[in-house]
Amino acid sequence: MAHLTDQEIAAKAEIRPIQDIADKAGIPQDALEMYGKYKAKVDIHKVEGDESKSKVVLVSAMNPTPAGEGKSTCTVGLADAFNKLEKNVMVALREPALGPVMGIKGGATGGGHAQVLPMEEINLHFNGDLHAITTANNALAAFIDNHLHHGNKLNIDPRRVSWKRVMDMNDRALRQINVGLGGVTRGVPREDGFDITVASEIMAVLCLATDLIDLKKKIANIIIGYTYDKEPVTVGQLEVEGALALLLKEAIKPNLVQTMEGTPALIHGGPFANIAHGCNSLIATNTARKLADIVVTECGFGSDLGGEKFMDIKARKGNFAPDAIVLVATIRALKMNGGVAKSDLGEANVEALKAGIANLEKHVENARKFGVEPVVALNDFVTDTDEERNFVLDWCKEQGVRVSLTKVWEHGGAGGTDLAEQVLEVLGQEQNFKHLYETDLPIDQKIEKIVTEVYGGDGVIFTDKAKKQLAEIERHGWADVPVCMAKTQYSLSDDPSLLGRPSGFKVTVRELIAKNGAGFVLALTGDIMTMPGLPKVPSAVHMDVDADGNSKGLF
């Protein structure tokens, strides 16, 4: 095939009016709020169906590498494969942040012949959801600084304001800033910083809320900082949860689009997977469950990170169970996990594969630990050799785990029908899904369980700061919630350089933060960056638009 970019392939694809897609999905026309011809927001109050009859297929992965694994591509391709097999299927995905699109080539709309459309609009401004979240987040920040400025009735300690501003941009210069400078008309001076929008607790809240009223309640619970007496201050005390929910009243509605093969897709919400829980909105997943017999959805990064959080946070709060887990792997990523440098990935190297496959082995074990049978999707690359492919396929057979060589990038749904059929086998069996822990387990024991059982580590080290925070969380009675682990995506451990299947490591928890809006306790490990930077030559310099609004350089 010719070397077309993802954007060129998408531009050649036939796209159908979104009303037709809604018909296919069983969404009544009066539930649609059009955003142009090919995108719509869905009024979920007008969607009917029985969620409990739907099967949920979770697409997770081995630990990602800079080589790229194509998890979104496989998620879309698998849904298209079900569609090809004439199943009633929907796919539920995260929406891309705009900032990273400007930075490094690559988006979150799949690739090749397994993409969602219109890719350009989904990657830029998509129905305003991220902008609304940014606005609500920053309105709250303005209300806080305004409160400090006008007498500070709540006695907020400016040094203990934890609520940060956000921007949907990769902007390292905003990581650490001083605000309120320049004298008495310019606010109260304090240290501050911007995160990228997807790291906002508002995003996590939106993705875990069941409706607008629940959203408002959760927002009211958000802790924005502490008083001089070290007591927590919430959004509810500022009395602005109504205004913030109002700003989000459209953003909370899931967005209907389509895959290149006309499979209905709900794309909604996209919390950072290393700092937040990393899954599309519960509202989108549950709306898809009402409508489709099979819902294909993804989570961020590997089974250790996004996977564990899907099981222990999203599925728990949504009160549903995944019925099958797909683990995306590539020969390139396996080789990198076996010690090969990115520049050497073009060369066949079965020895490295043998070393690296231990990483996949742990992810297979993890899926089974949650009581759900995995299917390995070996996402094919042109540079892979038959010897390498056969090694992985044979290994899977030896391990007794289903595996399918998928070619959805090249062939769309047709390249994934074998994978779909294997997933159908799993869906035909009874699974025994269980959470890793119950929420009434003490926080430190929940983390211990995650580290030892899911990461394969020896234990947890809590810094003095984390210990102090743990005591405070327990004192306030905030501990009976899931833990949201913030950890590097590159390793099963908290050290991004430990590839493959490391052992004998301990994970250091350096901070514990009560995210009472989202309803979890955030455990920070390692050095997690919440505001990315741009590369020396941002992909923006290759972007352009013509007189008719046709873009180029997006991918």
Next chain:
Amino acid sequence: MAHLTDQEIAAKAEIRPIQDIADKAGIPQDALEMYGKYKAKVDIHKVEGDESKSKVVLVSAMNPTPAGEGKSTCTVGLADAFNKLEKNVMVALREPALGPVMGIKGGATGGGHAQVLPMEEINLHFNGDLHAITTANNALAAFIDNHLHHGNKLNIDPRRVSWKRVMDMNDRALRQINVGLGGVTRGVPREDGFDITVASEIMAVLCLATDLIDLKKKIANIIIGYTYDKEPVTVGQLEVEGALALLLKEAIKPNLVQTMEGTPALIHGGPFANIAHGCNSLIATNTARKLADIVVTECGFGSDLGGEKFMDIKARKGNFAPDAIVLVATIRALKMNGGVAKSDLGEANVEALKAGIANLEKHVENARKFGVEPVVALNDFVTDTDEERNFVLDWCKEQGVRVSLTKVWEHGGAGGTDLAEQVLEVLGQEQNFKHLYETDLPIDQKIEKIVTEVYGGDGVIFTDKAKKQLAEIERHGWADVPVCMAKTQYSLSDDPSLLGRPSGFKVTVRELIAKNGAGFVLALTGDIMTMPGLPKVPSAVHMDVDADGNSKGLF
């Protein structure tokens, strides 16, 4: 009548599908990109018509006061009155910024029975235009700081970066900040600050561009700062004008909505009237001119500020002439200009009116100075007395200027038919529109002319800094463009406390800045705030949304 809020009145209004409004306006259905049922973006390439046959009615005003004059209300009401008289009319308005909506009660969608719908969506996030402008502005800021971080090939002096970040929020703590703190991974430290989005040069550029290609060209010309050698650095040198135009490809399309009486309305663009030129987009005005026999449009603040800039910037760049000028005045504002405090406005006070009417007198003279005959719209308030009304009506008759007592707030278009008929008289006459100056006049003489002829001052004082900047602007050959005056809206002078018709004053120009993207030189006078703050009790605390997404407390 009952005391309903603007929002309650709007909620009771019948709203028609936007397709019907497009039909009425003569916009083909395939030019519509729906944003829900009641808003659409318009593909201007699919709109046909002869712009030259249309008459443009500009709604301007006397100097505004904290009492509020209702210019947007009169603009909408006048258009509805033409509609009632079965004229083919459209109204072109600025879109509201979201930030101020969170701060002080009041929006930019008119009031009472002269509003545009859906008011809630227009006031919040309206089709994403302001968010796209914010994003493009801040992407550029990130590209600049990224350039500084990665070797600074262009030799940009971090102390001379003039491009600021923006946010559509009233957030005083961001007025002056330090960015890039925290060490080498966090950018290059420098002083910075945020403006409100409507103050961004991107907004001015969008509002003066004729199409996407013109937009891109103008963006490339924006000066973002200076090198260590004090040479200008442009967006074009950073090679990101394509990416920024791409981010604006939807925002550049005008938005079609409707008034409460079904008059088609284009609402598009809203540059700050005291720091920028303060008019809706040229694209919206010219699209309306293609479609309607009469286009009613507004400009920011009084004839001295938004009015002068409409004539000398927008009409010049758009190569059209206003055919009539409406000057909105209220008895309350006239009394304030006559020295009455806001708290005493409820009392009849003809003496104060006599003193304050000198302000209106100057605005009448200003309209005639541009060769266009004004009509005074005396916007009626319930607290006005007949004696006061008669004083103003008689004064107008003595001055030989048309006047109409308008009651559009209470009665919609029916309350403005007399005004509309008087405007029709003016439209039936030949006008002699002329710009105040030609662009080849030296910058200081252009400003001198504006100050002496439009403001009624004695002359201009240039600070040493402004003189130095003037020399630089001339040296670079950037002087042959209109001047955009940044001045307080409250006074004809640069001192907001000088009400009525001050004389014997000089205006101090403290800075001159080449806005080569927008295509004007900005002249800063007085202390113009480019980032508002929130009041002690922001209106946000009164806002809420219910389970069905119905809002309250917006107005």
